[in-house]
Amino acid sequence: MVDISSRYEIPRTAEFLRGRAYTRVALQFPDELLKDAAAVARALRAELGGGAKLFVMADTAYNSCCVDEVGASNIDAQCVVHYGHSCMSPTSNLPAFFVFGKAPLDISSCCRSLLDCSRESSKPVLVLCGLEYAHALDDLKRATVGLCKSDCQNSEIHYAEVLCSEMSPSSSSTAEEQCSQSNGSTHNDGLPAHNDDLATLVNSCCNVEGSTRKYNLGGLTWRISTDEKMDDYLLYWIGQDNSAFANVALTFNKCDIVRYDTAANQFSRDVSHLMKILRRRYYLVEKAKDANIVGILVGTLGVAGYLDIVEQMKNLIKAAGKKSYTLVMGRPNSAKLANFPECEVFVYVSCAQTALLDSKEFLAPVITPFEAVLAFSRGREWTGEYLLDFKDLISSEKPEVVSKSEEARFSFIKGGYVEDDCAQENEEHSETSLALAELTEKALSTRNQNSDAVLYQGGAKSAIEYLKARSYRGMTGEYEGPAPDSVLIGRTGRAAGYSDEKTKSPQ
Incomplete structure (x- = not known):
């Protein structure tokens, strides 16, 4: 039988809570420790002797290694006790107490x-x-x-x-x-x-x-x-x-x-598998340089400084002559990101230990803020050094734009080295939005030849125009003409009685 008091450090946790007179405490458990959550809550309540309300949190909106301040704020918690593996990312609004556990070691x-x-x-x-x-x-x-x-x-x-x-x-x-x-x-x-x-x-x-x-x-x-x-x-x-x-x-x-x-x-x-990851990240950096529309994925709402790095990424992307959209969708996956085919690359703002999102199955690559700095900043070259924690990138300095007139680089889209003329770039600056939309439409039409694919049709200049121009608009069920063959129309009505079910007479 597991010794709950020792493994989960019940006396030390109770001492911390009593010393600060916390009365509403959120207990955050990862999925693998949920089986012990009820026993831990009972033991901690008995140790505290009443006077404090404990709430068990599970199924975090983002990453279980980060303190879930959003979930804790829903119950007006004064503190979060985090159990299990933690990335130790600094919190923004709530104090946190960490119980790492005691894994056996010979x-x-x-x-x-x-x-x-x-x-x-x-x-x-x-x-x-x-x-x-x-x-x-x-x-x-x-x-x-x-x-x-x-x-x-x-x-x-x-x-x-x-x-x-x-x-x-x-x-x-x-x-x-x-x-x-x-x-x-x-x-x-x-x-x-x-x-x-x-x-x-x-x-x-x-x-x-x-x-x-x-x-x-x-x-x-x-x-x-x-x-x-x-x-x-x-x-x-x-x-x-x-x-x-x-x-x-x-x-x-x-x-x-x-x-x-x-x-x-x-x-x-x-550690060869990790070095392979490093080489793939370099490839994604080079591929991101060709992107014209960039999606910024917010992968945390609790790590201190995430708003600063999001704003910095916006400024960096804008200074590089590209467009950006900020997206908040919880844990990203290929199905969610497929709803934004206009974005040619995504920048994932998350904690250091979940920043490397495997995007092999995604329509567009997903890179880290550090890789975005390499791709979109002026004169940056990868020397082999690497950084995963975005807080070390936060700066008040104005980003330097990549100067296309000063260096030639290899383009994965054009299949060769390209060098843009500076005068031509200045001349076309006023038509940036239209040019980006046309390039995006061309890239998507090349990538998807299937006429039944769920993609937008026609040109657009803004996000709302992208949505309106699509032939199919996802969960709303609003589309022009018959639904594509690849789209399966679900059941309608309430779970108590769907519209296609026969009404049962009461017995």
């Missing part, structure tokens, strides 16, 4: 694997982990030190620490600043918690403090000397091959990386 096996990697590598080792394994880091440190002494081995092994377990709301501060605002609490079950070029953007998760450089990524923090670089370290990840690991591996893609699989109790050096 300390002796992990210790031997760590020392083997240290012996084989000439580099110092930096140990990172999923937050659900942070509870075991102290035991791992002690076991490693003891084994090193018995083997007379002098291994240079460094450990990351948990940044914090609670946050205070802020519209602009980073997760580290929010942690420092939380009444000085910097612990998690005994663990201490603590733009000139592209490289500057990528290293913005790093702060130089005296003779050390401090990094914060995915809820973890660590320090290295200013005389060293991250490339000088071997990264040893403890945990699953999930979004948190992808965030670390792509951000520090020039480092040697080893992942210890906690289920199989063995380590793996193979």
Whole structure:
């Protein structure tokens, strides 16, 4: 039987809530932990002794790793207790308390694997982990030190620490600043918690403090000397091959990386699948340069600064001579995005650990804000560095427009290198909207040759004209002429009795 009190840290959670006199608290669970939600709520209510109302939240509108401030605001919650895996993105309006859980870890096996990697590598080792394994880091440190002494081995092994377990709301501060605002609490079950070029953007998760450089990524923090670089370290990840690991591996893609699989109790050096993702992202950046109409997908309503980056993306796209539409639709999928065939590329504004949306099955590619900066900004070239957290891109600086007259580039649409004349660009500037509509219509007609396809017909200059010009308009059922063969007309009426059902006489 699962020890609810220990696994979900009931006493520590109750202490936090009592200390701040919260009376309306939202308990947020991911799908895989919902089975324990009722038991956790009962145990926490018993520990609090009454006086506080607890509400269980599930099926979040966006991503379960982010604090669901929208759902919590519907019940006027004063605080959110977040259970399970978290991206540790800073909140905007509500304080949050995090319970990461205690996933099992074979300390002796992990210790031997760590020392083997240290012996084989000439580099110092930096140990990172999923937050659900942070509870075991102290035991791992002690076991490693003891084994090193018995083997007379002098291994240079460094450990990351948990940044914090609670946050205070802020519209602009980073997760580290929010942690420092939380009444000085910097612990998690005994663990201490603590733009000139592209490289500057990528290293913005790093702060130089005296003779050390401090990094914060995915809820973890660590320090290295200013005389060293991250490339000088071997990264040893403890945990699953999930979004948190992808965030670390792509951000520090020039480092040697080893992942210890906690289920199989063995380590793996193979991160080739993530490097393939990186190469595909480069392809999407090049493809996005040819887009004329860009959709901005809002993938979060709670992460601090999301409105700032949305506005920055609008300005960036406008400065590049393109049109943009902002779309809020919850979790995006291919069916939802297919309702906007005018958009040739989408920019997904989301937290760092859900930003990489696989768009292979989509009609148009989906890129991150960082990739949008590369595609639409002037003089940006990809050096291999990568950034997933949009908060590190937020800037008050005016974006520089890509100058088509200064450089030739390869166009995926035209199939060769193109170089536009500056004078011609200025001459056609007044007709931008009409030109974009014509290009979009041409691209869509080329992409879809099926006469039954659900697409708009004719030219348009604005969003409402796009909608009116379509032959079929989705859920409203409004269309001109017969519905296409590919469209199945559903049942009408109420669930208690659809219009095509025979009325049953009461017995």
